[in-house]
Amino acid sequence: TVVAEVWAEVLGAERVGAHQDFFTLGGDSIAGLKVVSRLRTRLGAELSPRTLFDHPTVASLAAAVDAAPAGNGPASGGPVPRAPRDGALPLSFAQERLWFLDEFAPGSGEYNVVTTLRLTGALDLPALRTAVAGLVARHEALRTTFTPVDGRGTQTVHAHLEVPVRVAEPGSAEEADAALRAEAIRPFDLRTGPLIRVLLVRDAPGASPDGATLMLTLHHIVTDGWSMGIVARELSELYASAVRGTAPGLPALPAHYPDYAAWQRARLTDTALEPHLAYWRHQLDGLPVMDLPTDRPRPAVRSGRGALHSFPVPREVAVALGEAARRRGATLSMALTAVTQLVLARHGGQSDLAVGTAVSGRDHTELEGLVGFFVNTLVLRSRIDEAAGFGALLDQVRGTTLAAFAHQEVPFSRLVEELAPDRDPSRTPLVQAAVTLQNAPRDSFALPGLLVEETLPPVETTPFDLNVEFEPRPDDGLFAVVSYSTDLYEAATVARLAGHWLELATRLATGDPERPLREVPMLGPAEQAEALTAAEGRATGS
Template identity: 40%
Template structure:
């Protein structure tokens, strides 16, 4: 409920080939918003400051059209306007929590920019939104009626189900699991490029990573051999890499889950996603195959106790908040499988709101594996994260080649880095100055630069 914050703003861009029917598109947007109560919901603070939901009646959805075709660089103008729109905060109490603008970049070139607040939308909702928007647009453009079947339930119904079920013994069983699982967990102490600020900054950027197709194929084959999912294999590698950087055999990361366990929720837009905390035990220098077994056991246990909201886990386990870092974990792991999907590696120039110190996003199309780091620019330089990405690729390559290696023996340095380490930093001999002692070197330096400060 932080006024003026844009940390939880979401932004989508839909490219339109040809010239869209603006009236039909506006009607389609109105139809989606009317269909899903959550997109007409506001959060209003009650007498004691506790927010409650207010659902507004359906109304025509405004769709302004902005023509940037006369700009020197229309494509850049589109990017700048979309980025600026994403930084406009939502007022949760007055709403609405969704807005859209149609940008005209040229003849037959249009981009629909949609911004939403995360409190009413998650990643699963994205596919529901696109599917229903296109179905309604095509129908309305053809002069037909709404083709979508009515929804049996709404997001508010799910919220009621969750409150009714997740209380008493059911809630305590779930919380007890997380207390036992996370007791004594270590904070992830990664080497930083600058001191951690006393209050966590959301300033961030992204860095794309190229994972060779043969490495991705090897990881898929390893997953099949070991009876684990690709998610578990990649999470294991991420934990090993973070453990190596932090010098720790106790690695804790977070990961989102769709949390749509009832069939009725699959067609709904709303914030269902929950965050699970995955604690990986790397003690005893196990083989990577053994790490896979441990991660599989951890993941299955977490899935069985995924119903309790992350915020309640934090409330139950964290007695004193540290404003300099996120509670329970500081690194997030995202794995998305979209068969036949396409993606491009980011250049590292994109500025984002970083919700964690470090976030690894992996997109698997079944044919290719794309990866991107999202990181806090208050903590890391781009060069550091680029090097981290290279180490991840080296580690994944080694795992795909031989998962029987112990984690302590798995390489992370590139061939070039190993050569520098072996040849330049550990040269067999160096020329020693012909002096009688260190004091002569100091005196010689003082003569050469008499005005330099002595520390």
């Protein structure tokens, strides 16, 4: 009964049958994480993140819960304890990595997280200022700065931190664009803060009289993708309440980010991490560097400069890819990873390669409503055999991903220390490309009296050589965004790679899963004709 109630709660279903499949009902890895977290809390059972994948019906999962060992301590559902506020507050492992990077090379905008909203209508500026102040007051992460103590970073949570809503009124569309671009890359000072900025850029004269662009910029050390969904939901509620002159209906937060950081530090000792590190040492032993062909020589020191290329994945392709995955007991995210790895393998001529992927790091119910930096990077390694079919590749990616989930407690920074102590400054450690399905809960901004449209920000940085992110769309399609290093790639090269991805995904999703991969082309009809003409020319010597 409890399992069925939790499923219905997480999936938004009225009722769930005992033998219905979780993933057929629309569940994914994020929803699965919520289910496991809630069952730990309600039933006190020690469940791993992969339990639901191995037991995808209510009946089988209930049996697994009965057989699971009883948990004890916060890792198994106990509350995250309140950290004492009478001394230095530690950084989480994820924060510590970004703090060290900032200490080593301050003044970078590489870790700015930017959201841009196109607003049409009469904006209530005082209400917006009230909403921003309310959001900052609600989340300690947004009132945090970082102070070095004895060579280590610590968190300083301020009782009050003023975050102004700045307004720009440019004289031309070019000036408006320049203001947004400058804001997106302007660095933060981690020591003084605030680490959130709000800029409203009015439309230039001659454009829409009631149009503007609202840009929210946060440093990654206090936010992540899941957090930005919380920001959207709560800023909308706070703005609406300010417009109406009523109290916002937001629930009290059961914990704050510094509590999580202290709890994580106390829990993830070297002894606790050793079994997980042993897995990663074996899994990544002998991992080659991904070496894709580039348009320009790789610089001696990676700069982080980047640009974006976006493309839609049509509904029929996204749905077919998800169905192909479900037939193998996998998720859409796993299918996207498999297709991306195959494209990269073909472009680089490598059959053994790894990509990074992001996991939410929120395997505890108290963390679901917090703004903060919880996300962790997992390394997914595949050995691609083009004599096998897409089904075999999906099976491999599924197994690799579930094993990575089981060992996700290891912070990426700790993994780098363990496996890549000798850094190559021209590359990111361990993985040079990443692929992520952004399926974390993501509410849209809804501001009364305004038409709000989220737009692509003017991003000029990238965390990897190539970073592919997919976001679900209401029509069941996907919106893909590739951020890429402009030190290495021309825009046309990335556009061509995106075209190869879409062509390959379409063929794999709708084709025979046992057909050898080497028989599935990734070139579209025009490129195939061009390649054939070139080959005939070489054969005749012309």
